[in-house]
Amino acid sequence: MENFALYTYDGIISSSFSSQIAAAKSSTTAAFHHQPQQQIVVMPPPPTMQTTTPPTPSSQATQTSQVVQVNGGGQSLTANNMMPVTKRNPKDYIFGKVIGEGSYSTVYLAKDIHTNREHAIKVCEKQQIIREKKREQVRREKDALNILSNSGSSLFVKLYCTFQDAERLYFVMSYAKNGDLLPYINKVGSFDSACTRFYSGEILRALEHLHDLNIMHRDLKPENILLDHNMHIKVADFGCSKILEQPADAVDNTILDENNPRPRSNSFVGTAQYVSPELLTEKTISPSSDLWALGCIIYQMIAGLPPFRSRSEYMLFKKILNLDYVYPDGFNADAKDLVQKLLVLDPNERLGTKDDQRYTSIRSHPFYKGLDFDTLHVTTPPPIYPYLPGNSEGQELRSQYRVPDHLEPGLDDKQLTRLLGLDGQSSSTTTPAPVPRPRKRSGILHMNDEEKQHQLHQQKCNSKWHSLVEGNLIVKQGLVDKRKGLFARRRMLMLTMGPHLYYADPVNMTLKGEIPWSPQLRVEPKNFRIFFVHTPNRTYYLEDPEGFALEWCKAIEEMRVNTYGVSPTTCT
Ligand SMILES: Nc1ncnc2c1ncn2[C@@H]1O[C@H](COP(=O)(O)OP(=O)(O)OP(=O)(O)O)[C@@H](O)[C@H]1O
Numbered sequence: 001m002e003n004f005a006l007y008t009y010d011g012i013i014s015s016s017f018s019s020q021i022a023a024a025k026s027s028t029t030a031a032f033h034h035q036p037q038q039q040i041v042v043m044p045p046p047p048t049m050q051t052t053t054p055p056t057p058s059s060q061a062t063q064t065s066q067v068v069q070v071n072g073g074g075q076s077l078t079a080n081n082m083m084p085v086t087k088r089n090p091k092d093y094i095f096g097k098v099i100g101e102g103s104y105s106t107v108y109l110a111k112d113i114h115t116n117r118e119h120a121i122k123v124c125e126k127q128q129i130i131r132e133k134k135r136e137q138v139r140r141e142k143d144a145l146n147i148l149s150n151s152g153s154s155l156f157v158k159l160y161c162t163f164q165d166a167e168r169l170y171f172v173m174s175y176a177k178n179g180d181l182l183p184y185i186n187k188v189g190s191f192d193s194a195c196t197r198f199y200s201g202e203i204l205r206a207l208e209h210l211h212d213l214n215i216m217h218r219d220l221k222p223e224n225i226l227l228d229h230n231m232h233i234k235v236a237d238f239g240c241s242k243i244l245e246q247p248a249d250a251v252d253n254t255i256l257d258e259n260n261p262r263p264r265s266n267s268f269v270g271t272a273q274y275v276s277p278e279l280l281t282e283k284t285i286s287p288s289s290d291l292w293a294l295g296c297i298i299y300q301m302i303a304g305l306p307p308f309r310s311r312s313e314y315m316l317f318k319k320i321l322n323l324d325y326v327y328p329d330g331f332n333a334d335a336k337d338l339v340q341k342l343l344v345l346d347p348n349e350r351l352g353t354k355d356d357q358r359y360t361s362i363r364s365h366p367f368y369k370g371l372d373f374d375t376l377h378v379t380t381p382p383p384i385y386p387y388l389p390g391n392s393e394g395q396e397l398r399s400q401y402r403v404p405d406h407l408e409p410g411l412d413d414k415q416l417t418r419l420l421g422l423d424g425q426s427s428s429t430t431t432p433a434p435v436p437r438p439r440k441r442s443g444i445l446h447m448n449d450e451e452k453q454h455q456l457h458q459q460k461c462n463s464k465w466h467s468l469v470e471g472n473l474i475v476k477q478g479l480v481d482k483r484k485g486l487f488a489r490r491r492m493l494m495l496t497m498g499p500h501l502y503y504a505d506p507v508n509m510t511l512k513g514e515i516p517w518s519p520q521l522r523v524e525p526k527n528f529r530i531f532f533v534h535t536p537n538r539t540y541y542l543e544d545p546e547g548f549a550l551e552w553c554k555a556i557e558e559m560r561v562n563t564y565g566v567s568p569t570t571c572t
Helices: 015-026 057-062 126-131 135-151 182-188 193-212 277-281 288-303 313-321 333-342 373-378 413-419 449-462 549-564
Strands: 040-042 068-070 093-101 105-112 118-125 159-164 168-174 225-227 233-235 474-484 487-496 500-505 510-515 522-525 530-534 539-543
Touching (some): 193 288
Antiparallel strands (some): 105 118, 500 510
16 A cells, blocks of 8 residues: 555544445435534644554544644643644544545535534545556645635635545545536526626636735636635635745746647646646746636636637647637627736736736726725625627627516516416516517417327428427427527527427537426526526527517426426526
């Protein structure tokens, strides 16, 4: 067994605990309730202490790595601040569901049996770390998290303590209850300006703090921006981080050689889509790489997808080195200017790199006008709201269209039912804007089985779309623009019995996917052309160029009521 003395982990695992982990891995539900929080403070490891052999049960109390001080735990007290001290081991936690999988770790929700506090515990298999040569990565993560946890910033996942047993290493961290940023971007398609401003502002503050401490993250991306119970960010995953000893010396001013842009696919740290040109060419190590990643994230928040995309990693690297990306129509003009100033090939020319203190030139960019960076952490984050793309001048559709107040997100069930005319009353009582003349209703839902069979036979013989919908009877179909952020694709949308909502490529006549049905599926008309289909994991942003969004909503809602026999419910 390799010697893990380098990490100075502490703790013991019992065989029954191993089975607890195995059981927890297969568990799908968390049985925990949120408890009032108590203060826990991490002390840095005593410099002289090291483990030389993996601990055995009888050595539990003899090895110390990090000391966890528990407020009110009834244990012995430290001399300097009279706080009770407890050495932690796996028995101090009840392990719950798996909340994440890393490349060499599994992250569990766990509860401290002494404090009732929830934690995220990252469990790494030692054998795997050795096999995959990840020792350096684990050490980096621990070192960076230690520094950050002692720095008092709330913008990072906090490391409370670490310990180990014969097979595993354990990182006990603060639990970011609301997961990472990526599903939020994917769910709404893209963030509106207020949301982008707030979250990128918090990320900028985190970078200021990190870089002040001479730490580079080097793998900044939406998946590594976690969200706590108040929806404030906690930057995580410091496995690629680098602690610079002398920041000025460490910055190599050499610019990548444009005549020889030969990226080597395994030579960089970080994630391909967010990696900076200088990390690719390995010529520069500087905090400016994190500013490049910030530019990519701001772009993604607004456009819905990262700026550099390609199926092949080689092509992706070439695009990065050639600054080969585009701004879709509707991209906020100030944000575009900011992103352009961050996605600069020369790391020394990126906005912010010449600032003496903080990133004042980024803070004072017009995109952040009116944002008070210093009070962000005590500000209530804006609700995550989709960006409605506008014209090339960057005007948002919300201002172009007169969207009645009651059509804003959060439309309640009664309003929706009335609006769609499903309560038997006229929708005009709740819709001040003129209602488009409805098309003739298909009435398929109200047919008896024999009539449906006949209709199905007709479609089989006459509809070229029939072969794409798995033999289901099409109730309604039409061309829509299906958006992902600011990127739109024309699709044939088909509502069928089942129910199903298929979408197909109308040019190549291929099925592209299906909007998953469930009783929670909910429609939300935004105006005559735009409507949302909310599902638990994603909001589908659809636009009917002919202006029959209300018809679509009505048909989908009728199908839902017909299928599940329930009145509309809110999709959260
Ligand atoms: N403190 C935390 N609170 C809540 N969820 C967490 C926390 N830490 C990690 N997670 C979840 O666990 C997942 C895996 O985390 P981890 O850091 O092990 O892997 P990773 O980010 O994929 O790292 P790597 O790229 O090194 O494999 C994260 O994507 C996140 O969803």
